[in-house]
Structure formats: C-alpha cells, structure tokens
Amino acid sequence: MKYRKTIGVIVVICLICISWVTGSQYFKPTPVKLMVPKGWPKPVYDFKSNPLTKEGIELGRQLFYDTRLSKDGTISCGTCHQQFGAFNTYDHSLSHGYNNSLTTRNAPGLFNLAWQKEFMWDGGINHLDLQPLAPITAENEMAESIQNVLSKLQAEKEYRRLFKAAFGDEKVTTEKLTKAISQFVLTFVSSNSKYDRVKLGVDTFILPVDSSFYRNNSSLNFSFGVDQSSVFLGLSFKSF
C-alpha cells in the first residue's frame, strides 16, 4: 500500500516533467537587447509586447527577403528596401510593383524605426507591426492577400521550424509574421557612423587638405567645418 503511493507520486512527477519539457515552458529563444545609442531618447516601440530574440530577428530577416510574400513570387520587402541604400531605392522616383505596375511613391529608407511613431510618407500607419500589411496587400506593390501569405509559409517545413524557434509553435499567424518582420527592421539603427562619432567629439574629420594633390591644385580649395553649437555639418566648395 505504501509502495503503491510512492510509485504513484513518482509517476505524477514524471508526467509533470514530460509535460514541462514538451510544453511551451521549454521554449527559450535567445533574448537580444536593442542598444540605445548614447544621447538618444527612449524608443517609442513597445518591446514588452514583442521582445527581440535572435530567432525572431532571423525569421524576420528571412521574411523580409522572401519574394513569396508577393502574389507572383517576384517581390520581397527587400526588393524596394535595398540595404545598400539605407533600405530605400535611390535610383527610382517611384517604386516598382506587381505586374509591371508603378506605385505612387518611392519606398522610404528604413532605419531607427524604434523611435518612429507613424509610418509611410503620409503617416497613415500608427504601429510598426501593422506596416508590412500595407505593401503586402496593395495591388500595385506585392498584391497578395494576408491569408495566402500565411498559407504559403505554413506549407514550408523550413518556415514551420523558424516560427517554432521564434515563437514556440509552428502555426503561422498574422501577428507572428508581422512581429518577426518588426524585430528584424528594428535592428536597423544608424548610430556610430563617423558623422555621429564626430558629433560626440570622439572622432575628427581629417581631410586630405595638406596632401600634395590639393596643394598643387590651387584653383580648388575645400573648406570643411563642424559647428559644435548647432550640430550643423557644412561642406562647402569654393573656387578661387
């Protein structure tokens, strides 16, 4: 009788352990902290509702560059938001969309989005997580329905794995899709460029004004200055 009780207790403990391991508590993505650059204000994005994780950012990156988010599989977010141009397309006046269509505006650059309250050129979108829904569904952008995007991704084994790694289960939903994209684009922070470092007084611009080239070309003189008081950077070209 006593043994039976002990065995019972052991079985219960084992069952609890198994359910703990297989359950969501076992899901532990790697947290990532967004570095707020020195002197910058507090981000407006609510990271509590969507904590950055290595897995979430990775999934977001995959989605950002996946053309399957568009109706005919030709356009990804990255098609117009090109990394080398600060995530815009500077050689277009208007972004190119589905089926040879043109949009009415050019894709804006993406950076420092954690500090931005409104999105799109007209500020029509009030939350970063909502932003991807507009280009995905616009007829002259990616022209796809949200439901189709979810179905296409759900059918991919690799995506089921990535969603599980980032959010704890394989089910692809609008909320998870958009939060993953937010996580990725939130990492685009434009701090610590040479310009920023000079502004902080930890670096200087040393221009080759003393080089023989400029000394020997007296018709051309570069003058360059950093006005510390107004944080205004001026580069002027003067011809003598």
Place this chain on the structure above:
Amino acid sequence: MIHFHNRFGEALLVPEQSYMMHGDTITINRFKYYVSHFELTNEQGKKITLPVQYYLIDAADSVSGNITLNIPIGKYRWIHFLLGVDSLRNVSGVQSGALDPLHGMFWTWNSGYIMAKLEGTATSSQIAGKQFTYHIGGFRGNNNTARSITLPLSVPDNKALIIADAKKWFEGSYPLMISKEPVCHSPGTLAVSIANNYANMFSILSQQK
C-alpha cells in the same frame, strides 16, 4: 448565450438574396460587424462587466452569431455592448483572433478597424456594377464610429436573441440614399452619419425557451 440574428427589415438576411426598399431592389453580399465589451445590469441595478472579448459577426456564417458569455446566475434587465472596436485596439499593432487583420475588417494603409461593413448591389446605384459599399470606420474623436448599445431584456432569461437589421443603415437620423452616396470607405462625416443610423439596428426578439 446570445444569438445575433441578421435581418433586412422583417426578412431574414441571406447573402446574395434580394430585398425591396423604397422601390429599389437591393442584394446584400456582405454584412459584417464587430461586437465586444459585454455588460449586464441586473434587477437591482448592479452592472456586471465581462472580460473584453471581440466577436466578428458575419451574415455569411450563421455560427458567428452565437456568443456564449459566462455570466453569474441572476436576473438581468439590460444588456450593453459595443458595436465596433475601441480606440485602444486601433492603435495597438497587430491583433489576433476576431481582430486579426486578415478578416478584411482592417484598413492597412490608414490604420484602423472597419467597425461594420455592408456591401451589395442596388438598382438605384449609379456606379460600376450597380454596387454599394459601406465600410464604416474611424476611431479618433468626433470621427469615432463605434457605438455603445443598450437593450432591455424584457423577460429575464439566460438566452437572448438580438436582431441586427441592416435596413436601419438607410433609415434614422441620416437618410442614406444609395443613388447619391453608394460608397463610404474612410472615416469622416458620412461614416459618422451612417454610424448614427446603425446604432439603432439592434433590438431584442421576444425570448423563447
């Protein structure tokens, strides 16, 4: 247990079916609306607030009209709810469940929920395909189109049948004419006028056991 029963005038509202209104033949293709924030007032005048939960009622899916609320046993005189989506949920990013933007009740280009939607065709419509489309939304200040509804529960019961009469969109303080205004797709004066009309579309059907 609440059931939303969709009608057009006295008739049961069935998508793709035609109805007569002021000499006009109207076919309803879509009729969808959000309800939430249920509250009940009992015989002693005490208000019971239920946890906030959103429901999307769709005339094309009669099951969507069934709502089960967990209410303490008692006799209730009034039922209160919100038609639409409160302003907080309009500014809190991507929601799930009934509020998932994939239900076609969210404006992605100018963030905000469509509180209620009525689409169809009418002989009096002057636009392509004889259509009319009313997507009513707007949550800011005077443009708010969510409406608080209060209905009397004549016979205290654990079941309530709520009638939603789409014809009321055309009646009331603003005489909406499909021939003149076949489309409303953005927040503003027209949306608010239509919202003032649809605020009166609900009534309680005398309860049956």
